[in-house]
Amino acid sequence: MNHDLVFRILLLACYIPSQLIRQYILRKNPHAKTVKSVNQRRELLMYRIGVGLFVLPIFYGLTNWLDFASFTLPFWLRWTGFGISLLAAVVLLLSHQALGANWTGQLNIQENHVLVVRGIYTYVCHPMYLSFLLSGIGTLLLSANWFIGASLLIWFWIMYLGRINHEEQVMISEFGEQYETYMRSTGRLLPKIL
Numbered sequence: 001m002n003h004d005l006v007f008r009i010l011l012l013a014c015y016i017p018s019q020l021i022r023q024y025i026l027r028k029n030p031h032a033k034t035v036k037s038v039n040q041r042r043e044l045l046m047y048r049i050g051v052g053l054f055v056l057p058i059f060y061g062l063t064n065w066l067d068f069a070s071f072t073l074p075f076w077l078r079w080t081g082f083g084i085s086l087l088a089a090v091v092l093l094l095s096h097q098a099l100g101a102n103w104t105g106q107l108n109i110q111e112n113h114v115l116v117v118r119g120i121y122t123y124v125c126h127p128m129y130l131s132f133l134l135s136g137i138g139t140l141l142l143s144a145n146w147f148i149g150a151s152l153l154i155w156f157w158i159m160y161l162g163r164i165n166h167e168e169q170v171m172i173s174e175f176g177e178q179y180e181t182y183m184r185s186t187g188r189l190l191p192k193i194l
């Protein structure tokens with residue numbers, strides 16, 4: 001079989017099942033009424049861009065529209081990209097599993113919002129954003145397509161610079177000392193070693 005076709009199928013295999021499982025988890029945990037919403041218009045725009053970007057790997061897998069941005073990479077790097085993309089999917093699903101009904105795609109506080117400090121949140125405060133970073137790196141290597149890779153990485157970077165600080169402030173204003181203690185005991189994107 002043509003190697004390029006194999007990598008296209010592998011990329012679809014990382015995205016489609018994880019998005020379907022994600023939808024299943026979201027349906028099982030419908031989120032409650034929003035009681036506090038921050039920067040609603042900007043957040044909605046970022047959320048929509050994020051959802052749009054995750055369609056790119058599907059286009060890559062099923063069409064040749066993005067082939068203008070393909071470049072050559074050794075096979076071992078493309079297989080490494082597959083491993084990183086799989087890890088990204090697992091981290092995303094573990095984050096949804098732990099956050100449950102407290103998840104929203106925007107910066108919100110829900111009715112009966114609880115601070116989640118279990119599961120993958122025991123180790124990192126922002127595993128979902130970590131999964132976006134892994135997905136950007138993994139997709140870049142696996143697809144060997146700079147357009148998809150750069151789009152996902154730029155988006156991660158915008159989220160990182162534009163949202164994390166703000167989100168932490170919102171969490172501190174909502175959960176106070178509890179969130180500050182939690183932040184000190186975990187890493188932002190990677191587990192704290194010491």
Ligand SMILES: C[S@@+](CC[C@H](N)C(=O)[O-])C[C@H]1O[C@@H](n2cnc3c(N)ncnc32)[C@H](O)[C@@H]1O
Nearest residue numbers: 102104105106107108114115116126127128129
């Ligand atoms: C897109 S989710 C991202 C969550 C987290 N930053 C991450 O990367 O896994 C954003 C929403 O999750 C909520 N949130 C973030 N951390 C949380 C936690 N530890 N427990 C409960 N809700 C949290 C915030 O209220 C925000 O509306």
